[in-house]
Every structure is written in C-alpha cells, then in structure tokens.
Amino acid sequence: MDSDTISLITQIIWLAIFILLITGLNQKIQMRIWAMDIRNKLNIIKRIIDEDRMRVEKIISNLGYKTPAVLVDRVLDFFVIEPVGIEPTDIIKRLDHTLRTGEGTLRRFIENSLPNVGKFERSLIETSMEILSGLNLIYKVIRHYLLTGERENNWILLMQLELVMPTIMKYVETYHMALDPFTTGKPIGDSLGPLVVYNLVEKSKMLSKRVVDDTSIIEAWLEDRRVLFVKAEGPGSNVGHPGAVINSLVEELKGSVDLIITVDAALKLEGEDTGSIAEGVGAAIGDPGPEKIAIERAATKYNIPLRAIVVKMDYREALTVMRKEIFESSLKAMEHVLRLIREETKPNSTVIVAGIGNTIGVPL
Amino acid sequence: MSYLDPYTVFTIILVIILIVYMFMETKKKPARVEYVTRELLVCYSCGFQVERDHEPGDFIGLVKGKCPRCGGDLKIKGIYSVDKSKILKAG
Ligand SMILES: [Zn+2]
Numbered sequence: 001m002d003s004d005t006i007s008l009i010t011q012i013i014w015l016a017i018f019i020l021l022i023t024g025l026n027q028k029i030q031m032r033i034w035a036m037d038i039r040n041k042l043n044i045i046k047r048i049i050d051e052d053r054m055r056v057e058k059i060i061s062n063l064g065y066k067t068p069a070v071l072v073d074r075v076l077d078f079f080v081i082e083p084v085g086i087e088p089t090d091i092i093k094r095l096d097h098t099l100r101t102g103e104g105t106l107r108r109f110i111e112n113s114l115p116n117v118g119k120f121e122r123s124l125i126e127t128s129m130e131i132l133s134g135l136n137l138i139y140k141v142i143r144h145y146l147l148t149g150e151r152e153n154n155w156i157l158l159m160q161l162e163l164v165m166p167t168i169m170k171y172v173e174t175y176h177m178a179l180d181p182f183t184t185g186k187p188i189g190d191s192l193g194p195l196v197v198y199n200l201v202e203k204s205k206m207l208s209k210r211v212v213d214d215t216s217i218i219e220a221w222l223e224d225r226r227v228l229f230v231k232a233e234g235p236g237s238n239v240g241h242p243g244a245v246i247n248s249l250v251e252e253l254k255g256s257v258d259l260i261i262t263v264d265a266a267l268k269l270e271g272e273d274t275g276s277i278a279e280g281v282g283a284a285i286g287d288p289g290p291e292k293i294a295i296e297r298a299a300t301k302y303n304i305p306l307r308a309i310v311v312k313m314d315y316r317e318a319l320t321v322m323r324k325e326i327f328e329s330s331l332k333a334m335e336h337v338l339r340l341i342r343e344e345t346k347p348n349s350t351v352i353v354a355g356i357g358n359t360i361g362v363p364l
Numbered sequence: 365m366s367y368l369d370p371y372t373v374f375t376i377i378l379v380i381i382l383i384v385y386m387f388m389e390t391k392k393k394p395a396r397v398e399y400v401t402r403e404l405l406v407c408y409s410c411g412f413q414v415e416r417d418h419e420p421g422d423f424i425g426l427v428k429g430k431c432p433r434c435g436g437d438l439k440i441k442g443i444y445s446v447d448k449s450k451i452l453k454a455g
Contacts, residue, residue, distance in 0.1 A: 003369065006372060010375075184420060185423065186401060186418070186443050187424065187442075187443055187444075195424070195442075198424065198425070235423055235424070320399075320445070321399065321401055321443075321444065321445040322442075322443065322444045322445065323399075323444060323445055323446075324402075324444045324445070324446050326444070327404075327442045327444040330442075361423060361424060361443060362424055363423060363424060363425050
C-alpha cells in the first residue's frame with residue numbers, strides 16, 4: 001500500500017461519514033442500537049416478572065388454592081381511577097372512598113379465593129400481588145413506548161427511553177428485592193415508624209389495646225404522661241388508617257390532647273446519610289392525601305402542636321429488608337420522641353404518638 | 365517505509381484509544397453488595413446482646429432461648445439486613 005491508496009481510503013471514509021450525516025442514516029443506526037438495548041432490558045424485566053409470578057403462585061397454591069394463575073391474572077390488571085381534580089369540593093372524601101373501595105376489593109378477591117387463610121398470610125399475598133402488578137405495569141408501559149417509537153421512527157422517544165432505562169431498571173430491581181420481605185414477613189425500612197412505637201410501648205406501662213380500622217391504639221403510661229400510641233395493626237403487611245384514627249381519637253378526647261408526634265421514614269436526598277434523623281413540624285406521612293389531611297384538620301381544630309420526626313433513607317432501603325443503620329436509628333429516634341415529650345409537655349398531659357408506615361414484621 | 369506519515373500514526377492511535385475506552389465502558393459494572401438478614405437478641409434482665417442469622421418464622425418480640433449469662437429470656441429486638449462482607453463470623 002502506498003500513500004496514495006491510504007489517502008484514497010481516508011477520503012472514502014470521510015465521504016461515507018458525510019453522506020450518513022446529511023441523510024440522517026446515522027440516526028437510524030443509532031436508533032437501532034438504542035432499540036436493541038431497550039429490548040434487552042425489557043427481556044430482563046420480563047424474566048424478573050415471570051420468576052416473581054411463579055414465586056407468588058407457588059405461595060398461593062401452597063396455601064391450598066388450586067388455580068393461582070386465575071387469581072393473579074385478576075389482580076395483575078386491577079386499577080383504581082383517580083377522582084376528578086378540577087372540582088375540589090370533597091375531593092378528599094371521594095379520594096378516600098375510592099382508595100378504601102380499592103383496598104377492600106383486593107382483600108375480598110383474596111379472601112374469597114383463600115377463605116381459610118389468616119390475616120397475616122392474606123396481607124402478605126395482597127402486597128406481593130401489588131408488587132407484581134407494579135412490575136407488570138412498568139413492563140407494559142416500556143413496551144408500549146418501545147413499539148411506538150420503532151413503528152413511527154421516533155428517535156427522540158427512543159432516546160428518552162434509553163436515557164431513563166437505568167432509573168427504571170433500578171425501580172424494577174427494588175420491587176424484585178421487595179418481594180423477599182413481603183413473602184417472608186421481615187421488617188422493611190418503611191417499618192421504622194411502627195418499630196419506634198413498638199419499642200416505646202415496651203418501655204412504658206401498657207394500659208389497654210384496641211384495633212380500629214386496621215389500626216392499633218395502645219393506651220399507656222410513659223414518663224408520667226398518658227400516651228396514646230397509634231400504629232398499623234401488625235405484624236402483617238399493613239399501613240392502617242392512622243389519620244382517620246388520630247382524628248377520631250382527638251374527637252373522642254374532645255380535643256384535650258397536648259401534643260401529637262408522628263414518626264415516619266422519609267426519602268433522603270442523594271448525598272444524605274442513610275439513617276440520619278431530622279425533626280420538624282407537621283404531619284409526617286406519605287399517603288395520597290386523606291390520612292394526612294385528617295391529622296392536620298384534627299390538630300388545627302383544637303390547636304394541638306403537631307411535631308414530626310423522620311429517619312432518612314432512599315427508595316430501595318424503604319422497600320427492602322430494614323438495614324442495620326436504620327434499625328440503629330430507630331433506637332435513636334425513640335430517644336428523640338422521649339425528649340420531645342419531656343420538653344413539650346408537662347406531667348399528666350395527654351400525648352398521641354403515631355408510628356407511620358408499613359408495619360410488616362413488627363407486632364402489636 | 366515511507367507510508368507511515370504522522371497523520372496515519374495519529375489516526376491509528378486515536379482508533380486504539382477509542383476501542384480501549386469502549387471496551388472499558390462496557391466492562392465497568394458497579395460492585396453488587398450482598399445482604400444477609402440478621403437478628404438482634406437481647407436479654408431484658410441483664411442487657412446481654414447477641415447477633416445471629418435470621419431464621420424463617422422469627423419475628424420481633426419472639427422469646428428465643430435463654431441468656432447464657434443470667435438465664436433470663438432472650439428476646440428478638442430487631443431484624444435487619446447487613447452487608448455480607450462486614451459480618452465477623454464467630455464460631
Ligand atoms: Zn441475661
């Protein structure tokens with residue numbers, strides 16, 4: 001090869017690149033590469049769903065139901081329609097009604113198919129199926145955008161999809177990992193609130209316990225104060241209705257409550273430490289609205305101070321088996337609650353302490 | 365040996381760097397941390413604490429065995445996951 005041949009080859013390469021650029025063919029090639037990558041990841045999601053589905057179906061059939069696939073199929077595509085938002089009159093009431101109906105319907109699906117199964121197992125199956133249905137939704141949405149993008153040669157759509165895929169895969173992995181605690185009943189990061197309440201109850205002199213609306217109310221004597229603990233009824237997978245219960249408790253006591261404290265897990269910002277504790281004011285609860293507003297309304301009506309203690313964690317840590325750091329923080333958060341009670345109230349006053357979150361793995 | 369002009373050498377080096385970079389990009393994968401579930405057992409009469417592997421069916425508040433120091437009840441205080449590499453296996 002002499003220098004003339006080399007220069008000819010270089011010229012042809014440059015020319016080819018130039019033609020690719022002006023005809024947009026390079027984008028077509030890039031689009032194919034992106035579509036291939038998305039399809040590969042989609043197949044991974046599909047494999048995860050199939051694996052998880054088999055696990056859930058196995059649990060259901062072990063509990064004595066012969067055709068688990070029918071039940072899973074029915075729950076997989078179950079949906080809840082949000083109420084109208086442009087007309088704000090009693091939107092909270094309508095939302096609460098819709099959510100409770102959805103909750104009750106899912107529960108009845110399972111109760112009808114598995115009539116002899118206890119509350120604990122039922123709640124685990126319920127949540128496992130919700131996880132499965134979440135994964136299935138992610139899969140279907142990604143597939144929709146991939147097929148649309150390919151059919152319409154919409155390379156911007158595919159590019160966006162390719163760019164969000166790592167985040168989505170992280171969510172998928174989190175859901176996949178969350179199936180472990182929800183099939184075995186181990187506490188998760190979000191169980192922090194109920195765990196703090198459980199530890200506080202152990203420290204205090206318990207007077208009575210009742211269950212209202214899937215939520216436990218424990219009356220106890222702690223630090224010379226009458227404390228009403230509120231947490232979801234454990235140890236199944238259950239978030240209860242702490243807002244509605246606090247509201248009716250305050251009404252029951254005719255507003256003679258001196259302090260309401262909510263303890264919850266909060267999503268941390270990237271860079272913050274897992275398990276760091278923060279104090280604040282307001283209702284620390286991450287529901288779609290009805291529970292939170294119930295606490296705020298009760299506190300506002302009778303002018304009761306509303307204090308919050310949160311422990312920071314990320315999305316994955318909140319949904320998977322509780323990390324040791326978070327467990328250690330729960331003990332520190334308990335000390336925070338005790339200090340808050342001592343500082344903000346006098347002896348013989350009444351305090352409500354609510355542990356917000358899924359109480360899976362935490363009894364009472 | 366006149367055909368290896370500086371321009372060709374530069375191009376070849378550039379291509380090699382590009383290939384090595386692409387290779388390293390595809391190989392790079394974040395190290396996966398493996399977690400195991402452990403449980404903390406506490407004796408409420410003398411404060412003795414011990415951490416063990418979690419066994420299926422165990423839950424918080426379960427009385428599990430006797431305290432080796434004072435003979436009181438050992439109760440499960442917490443169930444949590446720990447980075448597998450950080451556990452010091454004793455016995
Ligand atoms: Zn002991």
